[in-house]
Amino acid sequence: MIELRSDTFTKPTPAMLDAMLNARVGDDVFNEDPTVNQLQDMLARMFGMDAGLFCPSGTMTNQVAIKCHTQPGGEVICEKMSHVYIYEGGGIAFNSGCQVKAVDGNHGRIKAHRVLESINTDDIHKAKTQLVSLENTANRGGGSCYEFDDISEIKEICLQHNLKLHLDGARLFNALVAKKENPKQYGDIFDSISICLSKGLGTPVGSVLLGNKEFIEQARRVRKVFGGGMRQAGYLAAAGIFALENNIDRLALDHLHAEQIAEALAKKDFTGEVMPVETNIIIFEVKGNYTAKTLLKAFKEKDILVSAISSTQIRMVLHLDVSDGMVKETINAIETL
Numbered sequence: 225m226i227e228l229r230s231d232t233f234t235k236p237t238p239a240m241l242d243a244m245l246n247a248r249v250g251d252d253v254f255n256e257d258p259t260v261n262q263l264q265d266m267l268a269r270m271f272g273m274d275a276g277l278f279c280p281s282g283t284m285t286n287q288v289a290i291k292c293h294t295q296p297g298g299e300v301i302c303e304k305m306s307h308v309y310i311y312e313g314g315g316i317a318f319n320s321g322c323q324v325k326a327v328d329g330n331h332g333r334i335k336a337h338r339v340l341e342s343i344n345t346d347d348i349h350k351a352k353t354q355l356v357s358l359e360n361t362a363n364r365g366g367g368s369c370y371e372f373d374d375i376s377e378i379k380e381i382c383l384q385h386n387l388k389l390h391l392d393g394a395r396l397f398n399a400l401v402a403k404k405e406n407p408k409q410y411g412d413i414f415d416s417i418s419i420c421l422s423k424g425l426g427t428p429v430g431s432v433l434l435g436n437k438e439f440i441e442q443a444r445r446v447r448k449v450f451g452g453g454m455r456q457a458g459y460l461a462a463a464g465i466f467a468l469e470n471n472i473d474r475l476a477l478d479h480l481h482a483e484q485i486a487e488a489l490a491k492k493d494f495t496g497e498v499m500p501v502e503t504n505i506i507i508f509e510v511k512g513n514y515t516a517k518t519l520l521k522a523f524k525e526k527d528i529l530v531s532a533i534s535s536t537q538i539r540m541v542l543h544l545d546v547s548d549g550m551v552k553e554t555i556n557a558i559e560t561l
Contacts, residue, residue, distance in 0.1 A: 226528045226550045231395075231423040231478075231504060231543035240426070240466045247462035251455050252278070253448070259458030263465050267419060267432050270468070271411035275440040277433045278461055279452050282307075282394045285418035285433040287315045288446045290355065292439060293388040293415065296321030298354035301342045303329035305364035307392055308357050319450070323351055331499060332362020333370050336377035343385050356382055359392040361399045364533070366499030366507040367482070369399040372409060379413045389413065394420040394431075398503040401475045415439070424478060424504055425471045426544045427463035471544065478504040478542040481551045485540060488555040494519065496536075506540040507533065519561075526557040 227233045236244065250256035264276035279285045286308050290300060300316055302309050304326035308316060316322050327338050344350040356378060361367045382389045391414045393399075400407060410417060416435040421427040433443055447453060454460075479502070486501045489508055496509030510516045516532035523530050531539045542551075 228540040234426040243466040249456040249458035253453040260461040263461040272408040274437040282420040282431040289416040299351035302357040331368040332365025367503035367505030421464040425467035504542040
């Protein structure tokens with residue numbers, strides 16, 4: 225099978241498994257796992273931030289951050305298709321007691337003027353706006369990337385209105401590679417950043433939350449409350465270190481593969497709008513003789529697994545387990561449909 229449902233399906237390479245097997249470990253709840261500490265420090269230095277916190281998932285790093293930045297009864301501004309809003313089980317309400325103001329954006333991205341008009345006035349009848357959360361790349365935006373100038377303008381609005389700014393950077397390294405940006409640019413602007421290691425970077429488990437020292441101390445306590453304290457987590461953290469040392473630059477290959485498949489799809493009469501392909505995600509509209517459900521079945525019959533994300537949309541995600549040969553096979557299959 226060619227696995228295109230998500231980049232979360234990646235398997236550790238033999239070299240990564242070897243790094244995991246030979247990891248030095250301790251008890252991370254006691255802050256005594258040397259490999260976890262190394263991973264956290266490595267990412268913090270990379271982004272020019274004080275500290276990091278290793279967690280089991282990107283959902284947890286996002287939810288911990290939101291809990292630390294808000295008080296119950298507050299409001300979080302995000303784009304209406306944001307992962308923190310639609311894919312984290314109502315966690316903003318459940319964990320933080322906050323509501324969401326979901327903003328219309330462009331392929332998962334919002335502009336500063338939309339943030340400004342979404343901030344509630346100082347009125348006891350309204351929830352107090354406390355946090356802005358951005359997602360880069362935007363999953364439901366087809367892996368779209370923010371322009372850094374747009375992020376800078378949003379930051380200015382946050383500073384003017386005493387709001388915190390969080391980044392769901394589940395696939396941030398895809399954006400950094402695509403835009404040729406420096407991680408420190410992001411560390412300078414965001415109050416917190418969530419980095420997933422288990423997507424395009426290819427680790428089996430884990431995400432890291434970045435912020436200043438005080439924030440990470442608070443986040444560590446919240447992680448414990450959420451049940452996210454792990455013991456000899458260095459075996460997992462070692463995979464993250466390996467990924468950061470070996471798997472960042474190769475993300476450009478996934479982007480190229482996505483472009484090649486998208487070009488083949490665009491030629492078919494069953495394909496409607498194809499979202500602009502900037503990174504490793506393809507989202508396209510299905511029309512004509514197929515529905516998303518029946519096209520998914522047709523792909524599966526050709527040993528290709530894809531996702532139907534709505535009744536009319538298919539998503540494909542490229543990753544390190546998809547070879548050049550598999551891309552060619554996928555394109556050949558598309559041409560026969």
